[in-house]
Amino acid sequence: MKTKLFLLFAGLFLSTVAFSQENIEEVRVSPPEFAGFKGAVILVNDANVELQSLNDYVATRLVYPEDDAQSFREGKEVIQFTVQPDGTLSDFVVINSVSSAMDDEVIRVLQTTSGMWKPGCNNKEAVAMDKEFSVTFKLTESSNxxxxxxxxxxxxxxxxxxxxxxxxxxxxxxxxxxxxxxxxxxxxxxxxxxxxxxxxxxxxxxxxxxxxxxxxxxxxxxxxxxxxxxxxxxxxxxxx
Structure with a gap:
């Protein structure tokens, strides 16, 4: 048993040393970013551009569901989605739900941003990447x-x-x-x-x-x- 463990980890060590000696090209990954206008895919690999705030965009379009407001329901919604290589959105997943109505409302607004994203890149090649967005629903500023x-x-x-x-x-x-x-x-x-x-x-x-x-x-x-x-x-x- 001990001999097998020694041989196993010795093999892993030797293979790691050999691997580290190879000339490996640096891998550069950049996450997707919200640009705020349709056709933002043209910004791939362009770092010198001013991007719009996703928080501001969502805040001006989000509507507090009436039933949740009447029930004094508050909390933080967390939604995950995939930004495709063409800047469109897909595969919405609710990570944290305050209510189904809030889930739908956040996803509704996020869907309007489809095509407004600078896609994520892997070595300057646009690839699909997951993104997470959270928004807090509060009825009053004093709510803690x-x-x-x-x-x-x-x-x-x-x-x-x-x-x-x-x-x-x-x-x-x-x-x-x-x-x-x-x-x-x-x-x-x-x-x-x-x-x-x-x-x-x-x-x-x-x-x-x-x-x-x-x-x-x-x-x-x-x-x-x-x-x-x-x-x-x-x-x-x-x-x-």
């Missing part, structure tokens, strides 16, 4: 989503850690995440609660979301509780 989310975080932790009721804890964490979908503490805690009730898939989604946001807080949980097929396959091979 951070305070509200913290309230739900505290209540959720009380249910999870003190009362040992992860199912009820999830409901509180859900409300907090609607308000602050990129808050890593909330995602981490909801992931733990989901794991406790047997929802391993949901737990791993929350922890992988933290990783996608650039956080390392969930690494141990991902390594210990979420199966990594490549690593598992490697260990299986070593044991044979």
């Amino acid at each position: 989503l951070q305070t509200q989310a913290t309230h739900y975080f505290i209540k959720g932790n009380k249910q999870l850690l003190l009362k040992r009721n992860p199912q009820r804890a999830i409901r509180h964490f859900d409300r907090g995440i609607v308000l602050l979908p990129n808050e890593k503490c909330l995602l981490l805690a909801r992931g733990l609660s989901r794991y406790e009730v047997g929802d391993k898939e949901g737990a791993c989604r929350d922890w992988n979301r933290i990783k996608a946001l650039g956080g390392f807080e969930s690494d141990d949980l991902l390594d210990n509780y979420c199966e990594m097929s490549g690593y598992a396959d490697m260990l299986k091979t070593v044991k044979e």
Whole structure:
């Protein structure tokens, strides 16, 4: 077993050294950017151009859904979409939903920007790339989503850690995440609660979301509780 492990990692080390000695051309990747006018694809590889703010564009066209306003529903919508090589948009996915009406409204406005994008590039070649956009729905400027989310975080932790009721804890964490979908503490805690009730898939989604946001807080949980097929396959091979 130890001999196989040594040979495996020795092989990986030698191949890495050999690979690093090859003359590899630098890979340059640039993300898609909103330009604000139709036919923006002509801006591919043009860095010297003033781009319009997507936040400003959306803010002037977004309508607060009436039912949500009457229900005092607030929170942050997060929508993912793909910017195609011709600057058009496709494949809209709701990452965080406050309500279905808000989902539809944000997607409606984003769809009007199709063709107004400078596409992402890989070594100066336009390629399809994913983009994420978030917008906060607040009824008044005085609404403090951070305070509200913290309230739900505290209540959720009380249910999870003190009362040992992860199912009820999830409901509180859900409300907090609607308000602050990129808050890593909330995602981490909801992931733990989901794991406790047997929802391993949901737990791993929350922890992988933290990783996608650039956080390392969930690494141990991902390594210990979420199966990594490549690593598992490697260990299986070593044991044979």
